[in-house]
Amino acid sequence: xxxxxxxxxxxxxxxxxxxxxxxxxxxxxxxxxxxxxxxxxxxxxxxxxxxxxxxxxxxxxxxxxxxxxxxxxxxxxxxxxxxxxxxxxxxxxxxxxxxxxxxxxxxxxxxxxxxxxxxxxxxxxxxxxxxxxxxxxxxxxxxxxxxxxxxxxxxxxxxxxxxxxxxxxxxxxxxxxxxxxxxxxxxxxxxxxxxxxxxxxxxxxxxxxxxxxxxxxxxxxxxxxxxxxxxxxxxxxxxxxxxxxxxxxxxxxxxxxxxxxxxxxxxxxxxxxxxxxxxxxxxxxxxxxxxxxxxxxx
Ligand SMILES: O[C@H]1[C@H](O)[C@@H](O)[C@H](O)[C@@H](O)[C@H]1O
Ligand SMILES: [Fe+2]
Ligand SMILES: [Fe+2]
Numbered sequence: 001x002x003x004x005x006x007x008x009x010x011x012x013x014x015x016x017x018x019x020x021x022x023x024x025x026x027x028x029x030x031x032x033x034x035x036x037x038x039x040x041x042x043x044x045x046x047x048x049x050x051x052x053x054x055x056x057x058x059x060x061x062x063x064x065x066x067x068x069x070x071x072x073x074x075x076x077x078x079x080x081x082x083x084x085x086x087x088x089x090x091x092x093x094x095x096x097x098x099x100x101x102x103x104x105x106x107x108x109x110x111x112x113x114x115x116x117x118x119x120x121x122x123x124x125x126x127x128x129x130x131x132x133x134x135x136x137x138x139x140x141x142x143x144x145x146x147x148x149x150x151x152x153x154x155x156x157x158x159x160x161x162x163x164x165x166x167x168x169x170x171x172x173x174x175x176x177x178x179x180x181x182x183x184x185x186x187x188x189x190x191x192x193x194x195x196x197x198x199x200x201x202x203x204x205x206x207x208x209x210x211x212x213x214x215x216x217x218x219x220x221x222x223x224x225x226x227x228x229x230x231x232x233x234x235x236x237x238x239x240x241x242x243x244x245x246x247x248x249x250x251x252x253x254x255x256x257x258x259x260x261x262x263x264x265x266x267x268x269x270x271x272x273x274x275x276x277x278x279x280x281x282x283x284x285x286x287x288x289x290x291x292x293x294x295x296x297x298x
Contacts, residue, residue: 040271048170051104058101062152063174066205074206083146084298088288102156106270115275120265132287133226140208158204158234163191168241198249228255229262
């Protein structure tokens with residue numbers, strides 16, 4: 001073997017040994033960690049008035065910057081770029097470095113949040129397609145590693161842009177600083193939309209939901225309900241607060257049921273016992289193989 005190749009091969013072996021060591025250590029940590037807050041009841045989640053400055057500052061910035069103009073640009077950018085080519089588990093590992101600034105309820109890594117969501121569904125006997133939807137639902141946060149402007153265009157609750165900002169969105173006063181609030185069309189009840197036009201025809205603020213929906217709609221065999229769960233899971237003003245009825249069509253009422261069924265697993269599993277990715281991986285790799293190709297374009 002030529003020396004350069006032999007050296008590279010040795011370096012590669014050494015690196016993968018080191019990765020195995022780190023994973024083994026992580027496994028021990030996960031096994032020994034039992035400080036989860038099982039006592040947290042449902043009223044203690046999403047307490048935005050009492051949230052820390054990190055969360056408040058996040059939404060202040062997001063609500064100022066998510067304009068129609070930005071949203072059109074983000075969609076053009078999405079279509080004109082190739083970001084990565086990799087499998088689902090690899091994407092989960094890649095996302096693991098992100099700590100979500102918008103989330104008042106967990107500081108766990110994203111891989112753990114994804115596993116907690118899927119595991120809670122599995123415990124309740126939910127179908128495989130739903131478990132795998134829980135497993136991938138936040139992978140859109142990879143946008144943050146693919147050149148987003150910040151976290152404000154990746155995470156957090158979503159809302160409609162192009163018409164009046166709903167009072168049902170958290171921190172509604174912060175929209176005063178969004179230039180669209182001063183636009184006569186964008187600030188009107190229907191804005192650029194028609195009554196009952198259907199949510200698929202409105203622009204939801206750009207972020208991980210919309211991005212992942214576009215990535216998966218042509219690269220998975222997930223059913224329509226699963227794609228709705230992904231696309232609308234952060235749309236709390238709609239699925240929790242009942243806003244935007246005037247833009248919904250018949251299909252959206254069906255989707256609303258699906259998203260409502262998904263939500264408790266996403267939200268309340270945040271206080272569940274921690275998950276060990278290495279232990280759970282074989283089970284989920286099997287599910288992944290049923291619904292996704294080995295590698296996807298992200
Ligand atoms: O802070 C969270 C987090 O970013 C979630 O991934 C998102 O789905 C929620 O809507 C949001 O409240
Ligand atoms: Fe999310
Ligand atoms: Fe989530």
